[in-house]
Amino acid sequence: SLLVLPPLSIPASCEGGSQRPPASADPVGACARRCPRFICTPRRAAERRMSEQGKGSASTSAAAPAPGSDTYKGWLFKWTNYLKGYQRRWFVLSNGLLSYYRTQAEMAHTCRGTINLATAHIDTEDACNIVLSSGGRTYHLKASTEVERQRWVTALELAKAKAIRMMNDQSDDSGDEEPASQSDRSEIQGTLKTLVSKLDDLSTCNDLIAKHGAALQRSLSELEGLRVPVEGGEKIKAVNERATLFRITSNAMINACRDFLDLAETHSRRWQRALQYEREQRTHLEETIEQLAKQHNSLERAWREAPVLSASTPKGSERPLKEEASDEDEDTEYFDAMEDSPAFITVTLKDLHAHCYPHTSTLSQVSPSCNDLSGKELQPRRQRRTHIPDKPNYSLNLWSIMKNCIGKELSKIPMPVNFNEPLSMLQRLTEDLEYHELLDKAARCDSSLEQMCLVAAFSVSSYSTTVYRTAKPFNPLLGETYELDRLEEFGYRSLCEQVSHHPPAAAHHVISQRGWTLWQEITIASKFRGKYLSIMPLGAIHLQFHSSGNHYVWRKVTSTVHNIIVGKLWIDQSGEIEIVNHRTKDTCQLKFSPYSYFSREVPRKVTGVVADSGGQAHYILSGTWDDKIESAKIIQSSRGGSGSEGKQKTVYQTLSPKLLWKKYPLPENAENMYYFSALALTLNEQEDGVGLTDSRLRPDQRLMEAGRWDEANTEKQRLEEKQRAVRRRREGQTVGCKLEYEGYQPLWFHQRRNSITGETNFVYKGGYWESKERQDWSMCPEIF
Structure with a gap:
């Protein structure tokens, strides 16, 4: 057996x-x-x-x-x-x-x-x-x-x-006990030692049989060739002696074999039972691990999709859960899924250099050169508001408004405030600065590659505020501005201005006392496709660090609003971002994986590779655009096998990933406050001394925030008609004077050709903050 x-x-x-x-x-x-x-x-x-x-x-x-x-x-x-x-x-x-x-x-x-x-x-x-x-x-x-x-x-x-x-x-078999006790293990080990000893005896007997058998064969051969009777007697005697030795050795071997067989028969069933038990245990463990993996995956999805707000979990409407494909899901790959993966595979190795990265921190240490923010942050000198009036429960048929607008620009669709949120597009653009501390930390990095990791995390963090924000911001009026002065609290000042109305374009400029300047001009191109709405931000984002001179440039990805007609609205980000450091030629390729019903990937997944000027990869970035981004240092790379599309993949061996960015939890009662973040709640807060064209002073937006939507709709129509009248009057004056119409000229920005990208865009020309100090707004047009 x-x-x-x-x-x-x-x-x-x-x-x-x-x-x-x-x-x-x-x-x-x-x-x-x-x-x-x-x-x-x-x-x-x-x-x-x-x-x-x-x-x-x-x-x-x-x-x-x-x-x-x-x-x-x-x-x-x-x-x-x-x-x-x-x-x-x-x-x-x-x-x-x-x-x-x-x-x-x-x-x-x-x-x-x-x-x-x-x-x-x-x-x-x-x-x-x-x-x-x-x-x-x-x-x-x-x-x-x-x-x-x-x-x-x-x-x-x-x-x-x-x-x-x-x-x-x-x-x-009478021995039904599981061979898991210490006595059973000792008994099996003792039996195995005995079997080894018996096997050695058999081996020795085998050698003796071979030796004596050969001698016997030679004696018999000599016996056959004898002709002299006297010699024949001596040879026969020798044959008998050798035959006796052979018989004794054979008997010893047979006895040893009998002992071996008896011992094997006694314990064979026990060993078979032990082997079968171990197989069943292995099968049970495999099934348990597989089930745990499925449950973990389901719980993770449920956690991401949960609308319940807790102290650490943001609340909000969410896109529908990806339905399980079937009740038999063992084909789901938990270990080596490759269908929608990027063109690389990471293998995490144990980091031999132990570091402490506190879990409560938004940022983790990438290297000693990027240490903490001087140990503390300046405390805000004024108390900012933490809530706004709850959103009224108004119902409106979206299809009755949108059915005649398919294929049109979003900015040309007359939308009531019922589909808006009480913020303008300029304020939404300013929300990119919610995780400005990433740039503060990057400004102190000595390594440009580590700095690139933080810049990449900052570029992803700007999308975290959009995950639940399905409402449309107000289209800014031409000449409308928005300032965010956080010089005392966080060391930066931000200014936005609507520089064009058709197509809508906004210019943005931020300067920080902590070593960086950011500027951008964003034009929104949008199309309504019936079932979904695509929003394509056009224009480059520039970021320059004062001490090193590193100049980073990147562009935003496409945002898509799904379920416009039927179902709950949800937002997805998809596309690729290439961040280039034009001083060192370092690059970062970020991929925003689009949501797919058939994909096994984590929803909202972002992956990226940071490479030097020679194209050699140094860091792997991974995470989701609505939660967190981690970086892992590459220690070795090799060419792997072909993927599902026949493309050869690169296998990267990395150290343990380090947290770069983690999303802040939403404030309490956020689901009734348009899912605003803590920063967004303060953006429309009234402040003294701002410019006369500031979004905070826009009456229809202020009425909507107060819950007076009917009055806000009336005021919105008045402002839009006033803007059209001003445009007709301006164009008519230029025609009447037979002058070439040059278009609207912004107040705080002017057009310049960028030496890096070759594009002509609007950049800050200065003067706003000086006017604020003097409280001289005489140059501002009356747009409200």
């Missing part, structure tokens, strides 16, 4: 799938014609699609099991779900267990599932289908031909009978 039969070699048709079905073979169509129970269902439709795959793919056949064979392998089609239908899988039947893999290469590292045949029920739906039921789960398998199906059924029935027989033998 100790003997283990070696697996027989399987023909190439089984291992490699070289045999192809005949051209007329239709594994599903033939079954349909022969089986009257074949009806049209979604799964049947998938089977018909599967048959087309089987015609052009490698054979799904497997060799018939030879007598005594313990292993059977081959290709079968396995039903996964109603979206993917039947998928081709590599099945291995061994020791009463049926395991399956996506490819033969996966046998070395990833098993997709295992079925214990001892407790499984084997059934056949039609001439090509096999149905296995085990542990409350049902597996639908399909062979390419009826003959192939019969071979598998025969192999499965034999394996099941053998597994049941082995289970019964184990139950008949």
